[in-house]
Amino acid sequence: MCVQMCVPLAKSQAPWSRRAGLSKRKRLRGTLLHGNAASQWRQSLVPVDTLRHLRRTLYAFFYWLVLSRLPAEWVHNVAFGLLRFAMRVPGLESMTRRLCAPRDPSLAVHAMGLDFPSPLGMAAGFDKNALGFDALAALGFGFVEIGTVTGEAQAGNPKPRMFRLLRDRALVNRMGFNNRGSAAAAERLARRTSKVIVGANIGKTKLVAEEDALADYVKSAERLAPHCDYMVVNVSSPNTPGLRDLQAVERLRPLLRGVREAIDRVRPEPRLPLLVKIAPDLSDEDIDAIADLALELELDGIIATNTTISRQGLHTAEDDVSAIGAGGLSGRPLHDRSKAVLVRLRARVQDRLILISAGGIESGRDAAERLRAGATLVQAYTAFIYGGPLWPRRVNRQLQTEKRAQD
Ligand SMILES: Cc1cc2nc3c(=O)[nH]c(=O)nc-3n(C[C@H](O)[C@H](O)[C@H](O)COP(=O)(O)O)c2cc1C
Numbered sequence: 001m002c003v004q005m006c007v008p009l010a011k012s013q014a015p016w017s018r019r020a021g022l023s024k025r026k027r028l029r030g031t032l033l034h035g036n037a038a039s040q041w042r043q044s045l046v047p048v049d050t051l052r053h054l055r056r057t058l059y060a061f062f063y064w065l066v067l068s069r070l071p072a073e074w075v076h077n078v079a080f081g082l083l084r085f086a087m088r089v090p091g092l093e094s095m096t097r098r099l100c101a102p103r104d105p106s107l108a109v110h111a112m113g114l115d116f117p118s119p120l121g122m123a124a125g126f127d128k129n130a131l132g133f134d135a136l137a138a139l140g141f142g143f144v145e146i147g148t149v150t151g152e153a154q155a156g157n158p159k160p161r162m163f164r165l166l167r168d169r170a171l172v173n174r175m176g177f178n179n180r181g182s183a184a185a186a187e188r189l190a191r192r193t194s195k196v197i198v199g200a201n202i203g204k205t206k207l208v209a210e211e212d213a214l215a216d217y218v219k220s221a222e223r224l225a226p227h228c229d230y231m232v233v234n235v236s237s238p239n240t241p242g243l244r245d246l247q248a249v250e251r252l253r254p255l256l257r258g259v260r261e262a263i264d265r266v267r268p269e270p271r272l273p274l275l276v277k278i279a280p281d282l283s284d285e286d287i288d289a290i291a292d293l294a295l296e297l298e299l300d301g302i303i304a305t306n307t308t309i310s311r312q313g314l315h316t317a318e319d320d321v322s323a324i325g326a327g328g329l330s331g332r333p334l335h336d337r338s339k340a341v342l343v344r345l346r347a348r349v350q351d352r353l354i355l356i357s358a359g360g361i362e363s364g365r366d367a368a369e370r371l372r373a374g375a376t377l378v379q380a381y382t383a384f385i386y387g388g389p390l391w392p393r394r395v396n397r398q399l400q401t402e403k404r405a406q407d
Pocket residue numbers: 123124125126128147148162171173175177201234237277305306307329330331332334358359360361379380381382383
């Protein structure tokens with residue numbers, strides 16, 4: 001039985017920074033950069049008497065105290081490296097899997113000929129080089145999309161290129177497809193021994209001219225198709241110049257056709273599911289046109305959505321947002337638009353395509369809402385950063401509860 005005990009916050013409580021004895025300048029900076037994390041930490045302290053809340057509070061505190069003050073990309077690399085290292089300790093991966101991996105049959109989804117243990121997947125961009133999909137699955141993700149992988153290895157944009165908007169529980173990134181190339185990713189995937197469902201997300205090498213984009217995608221498709229469970233053509237990242245123009249139907253049609261043919265050449269059986277990932281910034285007419293094209297080309301599905309170039313409705317101060325500069329915004333501010341795109345797509349394609357919804361999914365309730373709105377599966381990235389390693393387990397549990405309440 002879970003008894004909730006609430007500790008009321010005193011109205012007269014001074015802001016966290018004043019209590020911490022910081023200077024006025026630091027307080028201002030702290031409010032801009034960390035203020036909401038601090039208040040979220042305080043708020044999450046309110047219900048204190050369950051282990052679950054304590055764990056969440058501890059991570060929120062650790063995030064506010066330590067992680068949010070370090071460069072976002074560095075934290076990502078170190079944390080992901082530590083996770084992979086920990087999973088090599090004998091027994092630790094199987095123990096983590098036992099504790100966190102989804103097992104409840106109510107969560108299982110059969111789609112694209114695959115059996116997903118949970119509808120919650122890790123979105124592309126987190127494991128760009130196919131280094132840690134087993135570790136991510138052990139934490140509770142039902143599938144992992146690796147990439148974006150490009151035909152050639154590339155360094156991506158200059159650093160810093162990943163930024164937190166703590167008050168919005170959001171990220172802005174302009175990574176620019178930093179990755180070791182499709183040959184390296186294919187080599188890693190070829191060595192996999194687990195049954196984790198892995199999707200391969202492919203994009204265009206920056207230095208390849210736009211007229212040669214198809215050849216670059218085909219190169220990656222041919223290398224990766226034999227070793228993954230589904231493939232995604234990414235034409236929606238805002239950080240590779242000209243990439244999003246490939247979403248125009250007259251350019252997308254030959255690209256998707258070419259990739260499909262390439263896949264079928266190297267892997268006729270079993271047929272590899274092919275999806276396209278779209279941006280949230282498309283007009284409604286363009287969304288409909290891509291949906292119609294996906295049906296015409298007999299694609300398996302659409303992933304909606306990638307990050308947005310919009311900066312509307314943010315709580316972070318405008319100056320701070322403009323100081324960050326260009327990039328794709330992800331997380332909470334993307335929630336409504338991604339859901340609206342999903343609803344539009346489902347209305348257009350009825351039950352003829354798989355739809356994977358990504359963008360601002362922060363909880364089991366959000367995930368359940370997307371599934372009710374027509375998503376076959378869901379993906380997340382940003383909420384995992386803010387929620388910590390136990391976040392996927394929590395979402396699966398919440399999803400289970402939502403399912404039970406629904407039945
Ligand atoms: C740092 C970062 C890097 C990303 N890199 C990629 C990428 O390489 N390819 C891609 O298709 N999407 C990429 N994405 C977009 C995510 O896959 C996802 O579509 C988007 O972030 C919305 O989900 P979220 O709000 O749960 O983060 C990236 C997102 C972030 C935050």
